[in-house]
Amino acid sequence: MTTNYDRVVASARAVLPAVHRRRTEVTSGAFSFVADDPHGGAAGDGPTPTEYLLIALASCTAQTLRQYVDYKVDYAGDITVDVQYHEPQEEGAERYLTRKITLSEQPDPQDLVVMQDIAERSPVTLLIQFAYNVRTKFAA
Secondary structure, eight states: OOOOOOOOOOOOEEEOOTTOSSOEEEEETTEEEEEOOOOTTOOOSSOOHHHHHHHHHHHHHHHHHHHHHHHHOSOOOOEEEEEEEEOOSSTTOOOEEEEEEEESSOOOHHHHHHHHHHHHTSHHHHHHTTTOEEEEEEEO
């Protein structure tokens, strides 16, 4: 038997009780959430698993950019990240995510180029690029 010495950097657990159809109890560390995937237009009790993935990408991007801004840039104001999942109607076409990053204050153009690169290297972006094409644009 070999021992895995790789460092665990994050973990999560999902429990789907037998009494629920799709409402899943999710925990990560000391935090508890609900994921749901209702069908037929019903309201859910929480975001869907896909929405949690988008939440992870949006929040990680904002946090990664804030870390850079706080270290290198005078001020960029609020950072808003909108992520959308696109599933094309055309057979065989690529599924992809779009990410729009809006800054309330316009940084220097050179800083914006660096921020674009940093967004592409945020931890969740790197994690999901194995499965999805993430297309990023900065909004004025």
